[in-house]
Amino acid sequence: MNKKILITGGAGFIGSHVVRLFVNKYPDYRIFNLDALTYAGNLENIRDIQNAPNYTFIKGNIKDIDFINSLFQKHRFDAVIHLAAESHVDRSITHPNDFIETNVLGTANLLNAFRDTWKDNFKGKLFYHVSTDEVYGSLGKTGLFVETTSYDPQSPYAASKASSDHLVRSYGNTYGLPFVISNCSNNYGANQFPEKLIPLFIHNIKNNKALPVYGDGNYTRDWLYVIDHAIAIDEIFHKGENEETYNIGGFNEWTNLNLIHLLCELMDDRLHREKGTSAKLITFVKDRAGHDRRYAIDANKLNKELGWKPTVTFEEGLAKTLDWYLENEEWLKNVTTGSYQEYYKKMYGNK
Ligand code: NAD
Ligand code: DAU
Numbered sequence: 582m583n584k585k586i587l588i589t590g591g592a593g594f595i596g597s598h599v600v601r602l603f604v605n606k607y608p609d610y611r612i613f614n615l616d617a618l619t620y621a622g623n624l625e626n627i628r629d630i631q632n633a634p635n636y637t638f639i640k641g642n643i644k645d646i647d648f649i650n651s652l653f654q655k656h657r658f659d660a661v662i663h664l665a666a667e668s669h670v671d672r673s674i675t676h677p678n679d680f681i682e683t684n685v686l687g688t689a690n691l692l693n694a695f696r697d698t699w700k701d702n703f704k705g706k707l708f709y710h711v712s713t714d715e716v717y718g719s720l721g722k723t724g725l726f727v728e729t730t731s732y733d734p735q736s737p738y739a740a741s742k743a744s745s746d747h748l749v750r751s752y753g754n755t756y757g758l759p760f761v762i763s764n765c766s767n768n769y770g771a772n773q774f775p776e777k778l779i780p781l782f783i784h785n786i787k788n789n790k791a792l793p794v795y796g797d798g799n800y801t802r803d804w805l806y807v808i809d810h811a812i813a814i815d816e817i818f819h820k821g822e823n824e825e826t827y828n829i830g831g832f833n834e835w836t837n838l839n840l841i842h843l844l845c846e847l848m849d850d851r852l853h854r855e856k857g858t859s860a861k862l863i864t865f866v867k868d869r870a871g872h873d874r875r876y877a878i879d880a881n882k883l884n885k886e887l888g889w890k891p892t893v894t895f896e897e898g899l900a901k902t903l904d905w906y907l908e909n910e911e912w913l914k915n916v917t918t919g920s921y922q923e924y925y926k927k928m929y930g931n932k
Contacts, residue, residue: 590665597626643687673738684741770807796868798838805831806898830878
């Protein structure tokens with residue numbers, strides 16, 4: 582066992598795919614998955630690897646300084662891949678402090694514990710911070726986010742992630758702490774909590790519920806299959822340059838309305854409904870406050886320097902995703918009972 586790696590947020594959507602990839606691909610690493618199991622964390626997401634000999638799950642909160650310090654003293658992690666975060670923009674609008682506490686203070690706790698563990702002997706160590714393209718703000722009709730695009734976060738979620746990115750870079754500059762940061766576009770795939778657009782709409786179509794489209798629906802996102810994000814993280818972790826930033830994206834822009842119509846068609850087909858049935862559920866609702874108009878990533882640096890590119894087309898990825906949600910009814914049922922119902926009512930009323 583030559584490396585101890587702490588992955589935070591590994592019971593969540595992206596984290597679970599990253600943990601699985603590292604546990605299966607690197608039997609010589611010891612992978613520790615630290616997760617508070619908030620509403621978004623779910624051990625079912627990683628049930629298949631729970632007994633792997635190189636894997637340990639730790640339930641704990643990155644907000645808890647004493648706990649984090651003692652965890653690092655005990656295990657002396659060689660590397661951290663930090664994904665734990667509050668991740669939903671709508672929740673950041675209603676509960677901004679949750680985002681500041683986890684995404685900003687929680688990241689600071691990890692950075693301090695990592696710095697204190699290795700002091701100035703950082704040889705062979707790495708803090709990998711997983712971030713988002715939302716730190717760059719909103720694009721106009723043209724142009725792409727590159728690694729040097731100025732930060733201009735527009736929601737409390739984006740501001741909390743931007744703030745954590747700045748903290749990571751400042752620890753590199755001030756303490757010589759080795760780091761890499763990646764900023765990724767919108768992910769989709771299995772195990773995404775049904776508060777985000779794609780799984781929410783799959784769930785609603787299946788249950789003949791309204792599809793709440795914010796504003797005019799002409800907002801653009803760049804979609805990437807989650808496993809391609811996990812592969813990019815693996816590449817950057819092993820081959821990325823110290824103190825560098827890498828943008829990750831799908832080269833795959835869609836307006837929400839076009840994507841929603843595609844989802845409706847694919848679901849009609851799978852549910853053996855007459856063409857056009859699901860699209861009747863589309864309902865325009867009040868816009869998200871401060872809604873960013875367009876995100877799109879230029880991932881050419883990652884492609885040219887590390888040879889990464891998406892392995893799955895959108896057509897394949899969406900098909901796999903829809904099939905996963907239709908085949909995993911129990912998973913969906915478990916996460917949409919209880920507090921989800923209250924959340925849904927507060928967000929969308931009785932629709
Ligand atoms: P998610 O909400 O599905 O999962 C977050 C995980 O973090 C959950 O398992 C949760 O239990 C855990 N967590 C939350 N607060 C915690 C705390 N205080 N202590 C310990 N664990 C805690 O999120 P996701 O969509 O998988 O995103 C993972 C990371 O990737 C986040 O940092 C997010 O900003 C970033 N990201 C997400 C996307 C996307 O499209 N989802 C795109 C780019 C970047
Ligand atoms: O760009 C990366 C980001 O992508 C990540 O950092 C975030 O963690 C992730 O949640 C995602 O943010 P978005 O806000 O883009 O994703 P969301 O799925 O919430 O919304 C996608 C688009 O769909 C956005 O324009 C808002 C719109 N939308 C969303 C919901 C939930 C609707 O029109 N109706 C809805 O009910």
